[in-house]
Amino acid sequence: MRMYDVIKKKRDGMKLSADEISFFxxxxxxxxxxxxxxxxxxxxxxxxxxxxxxxDALTKAMAYSGYVQxxxxxxxxxxxxxxxxxGDKTSLIVAPIVAANGCTVAKMSGRSLGHTGGTIDKLESxxxxxxxxxxxxxxxxxxxxGIVIASQSGEMxxxxxxxxxxxxxxxxxxxxPLIASSIMSKKLAAGAESIVLDVKTGKGAxxxxxxxxxxxxxxxxxxxxxxxxxxxxxxTDMDAPLGNAVGNSLEVEEAVSVLRGEGPSDLTExxxxxxxHMISLSRNIPFDNARAMAERSLYxxxxxxxxxxxxxxxxxxxxxxxxxxxxxxxxxxxxVISESGGFISAEDALCIGNxxxxxxAGRESIGASIDHSAGVLLLVKPGDRVEKGQPLAVxxxxxxxxxxxxxxxxxxxxxxxxxxxxxxxxxxxxxxG
Ligand code: URA
Numbered sequence: 001m002r003m004y005d006v007i008k009k010k011r012d013g014m015k016l017s018a019d020e021i022s023f024f025x026x027x028x029x030x031x032x033x034x035x036x037x038x039x040x041x042x043x044x045x046x047x048x049x050x051x052x053x054x055x056d057a058l059t060k061a062m063a064y065s066g067y068v069q070x071x072x073x074x075x076x077x078x079x080x081x082x083x084x085x086x087g088d089k090t091s092l093i094v095a096p097i098v099a100a101n102g103c104t105v106a107k108m109s110g111r112s113l114g115h116t117g118g119t120i121d122k123l124e125s126x127x128x129x130x131x132x133x134x135x136x137x138x139x140x141x142x143x144x145x146g147i148v149i150a151s152q153s154g155e156m157x158x159x160x161x162x163x164x165x166x167x168x169x170x171x172x173x174x175x176x177p178l179i180a181s182s183i184m185s186k187k188l189a190a191g192a193e194s195i196v197l198d199v200k201t202g203k204g205a206x207x208x209x210x211x212x213x214x215x216x217x218x219x220x221x222x223x224x225x226x227x228x229x230x231x232x233x234x235x236t237d238m239d240a241p242l243g244n245a246v247g248n249s250l251e252v253e254e255a256v257s258v259l260r261g262e263g264p265s266d267l268t269e270x271x272x273x274x275x276x277h278m279i280s281l282s283r284n285i286p287f288d289n290a291r292a293m294a295e296r297s298l299y300x301x302x303x304x305x306x307x308x309x310x311x312x313x314x315x316x317x318x319x320x321x322x323x324x325x326x327x328x329x330x331x332x333x334x335x336v337i338s339e340s341g342g343f344i345s346a347e348d349a350l351c352i353g354n355x356x357x358x359x360x361a362g363r364e365s366i367g368a369s370i371d372h373s374a375g376v377l378l379l380v381k382p383g384d385r386v387e388k389g390q391p392l393a394v395x396x397x398x399x400x401x402x403x404x405x406x407x408x409x410x411x412x413x414x415x416x417x418x419x420x421x422x423x424x425x426x427x428x429x430x431x432x433g
Contacts, residue, residue: 003027004039011043018057019168022109025061025159035166042163042172048087050177051223056222058177062185064161069106069135069191074142077104079192080274081183083216084116086204086353087241087380091119091149092255093263096306096364097275099147100297101290103282108152112362114205114369115353117251120151125248125327125372128388129316145309156189165366173206179279180219187224194281196232196274197221201428202239204349210235214429216391221433232277233361235429240258240382242345243267247361247375249327256321268380272298273427300310327372341388341417344380351413352376355406359397369399376410383423386416 012027024041027033050058071077078098082088091109099105105189109119109131120131133141133150141148154161161180185196197220199386200206201213217233224231243264245254257263258271272294279290296301305323311318320326356362362372377394380386393410397403 002147003033003041007037007040007044009146010041010048014050015051016054017284018053021057022061025058025065030387031064038163039170040171041168042167042178044177045178046175049175052084054175055181055219055433056223056226059181059184059188060227062157062159063188064411066157066189067135067153067155067299068189069138069141069156070105071191073139074106076102076282077106077192078194078196079105079107079190079276080196080278081185081187082198083183083200083207085200085238085242086115086356087243087246087251088117088118088348089243089245089251089255090121090198090267091256092122092252093267093271093303094145094261094275095149095270095277096280096310097294097297097303098282100302100306101143101279101283103279104142105145105147106138106190106192107149108156108186109149110152111270114348114364115204115357116363117248119149121370121372122248122251123149123156123314123316125252126311126316126320127326132313141313142143145313147306149310149421152186152190157185158184162379168348173385176212176216176219179216180223184223186221188229191242193279195224196277196281197231197233198274199233199235200238201235201286201316202237202349204241204353205238210428213356214431217431221431227431230281231433232281233431234273234277234427237348237424237426237428237430239424241349241352241378242270242384244378244381245375246352246356246378247359247426248370248372249324250375250377250396250398252320252327253324255309256304256324259298259307260301261299264381266278268298269279270426274397277430291416328371328397330373332399332403334395334397335391336393336407336410338386338388338390338392338414338416339411340416341386342418344382344384344386345417345421346415347380347382348413351409352378355409355413357394358409359395360423361404373396376406380425383421
């Protein structure tokens with residue numbers, strides 16, 4: 001088989017066979033196929049798409065291109081995945097709530113990139129917290145406390161790593177078969193039997209259009225079911241940031257407030273929805289029963305106690321729960337003042353994510369370092385009334401130059417209207433597999 005012929009076939013709009021797809025993936029991992037040929041095939045897939053059979057073959061080939069975790073010894077394993085957004089700290093809240101309800105939460109997470117945050121960076125803002133676990137450590141912890149959140153092993157789905165980096169350079173990210181196979185290959189390799197997907201839509205998501213987000217959700221459900229998984233997908237708003245905090249330490253503090261029953265309503269609502277679907281799939285029980293369980297463990301603080309257990313097991317300092325000042329704190333805190341009065345009609349999540357990036361909370365490129373203390377704390381949300389001169393947000397940073405840059409970006413993120421505006425709900429659609 002020649003890679004040239006595989007590229008030509010897809011370029012001409014024909015269907016690739018499972019053998020051709022696995023030849024491509026093997027060559028990506030072994031290094032036998034050069035980057036220019038990989039990129040050419042990705043562009044041909046971007047332009048001509050893939051049918052369900054091709055996407056399934058691509059997902060499986062990528063999932064089995066490296067280490068595949070075997071969780072068959074555990075009951076009710078469940079995982080969640082967010083397609084990425086601004087202020088998305090749901091895993092820190094949802095995983096403990098679900099584990100507190102007898103489910104086995106085996107979660108592998110990623111780091112922040114560009115304007116979107118990553119769960120691993122948030123957890124690493126807790127002093128001492130270890131995110132890199134060996135397979136043995138992962139399984140031991142799962143069997144001891146029923147919850148693990150670890151960084152994705154470098155040996156897992158290596159084909160996706162290679163392909164994703166090239167997609168990033170060749171403007172081929174926004175392709176449903178490529179996104180769906182990328183996400184689902186990692187979920188299949190991570191081994192949980194149930195998966196709940198949080199598909200973001202709006203200005204701060206990489207899918208800005210809700211119909212495309214729905215199509216992506218349905219494709220991922222189809223792939224998961226074809227591999228014997230139980231899958232549900234929620235379409236959720238990412239026009240505005242989720243909750244009020246954007247930035248690693250700030251988000252951990254906000255996650256704790258939700259687990260105390262004192263968090264922002266949009267974030268609390270989404271966490272309860274995600275947790276309920278995870279409990280329902282994992283325990284095979286009706287959604288309404290799962291919802292009642294999720295609500296109970298939030299308000300009786302079982303979820304908070306489970307987070308404490310998770311932090312202790314992974315060597316973090318549990319005292320941050322009562323004393324968040326033990327986490328990294330920014331030396332400079334500056335308010336952003338509203339230049340007019342009215343109703344907040346938009347709070348652009350992409351701009352707020354970029355402001356947090358300018359402050360040092362995120363990374364422009366893979367491997368760059370980040371400042372755990374930096375970020376943006378929003379004081380108002382879409383729909384709120386504001387007066388001229390009122391603080392809209394507080395910037396947390398370490399130097400005047402980045403604060404000045406972030407202030408401009410945050411100011412440009414707000415649209416203020418004369419007339420009352422109602423905010424878009426956080427939960428926009430649900431698809432059950
Ligand atoms: N996240 C992924 O893991 N893969 C994609 O292709 C897009 C988002």
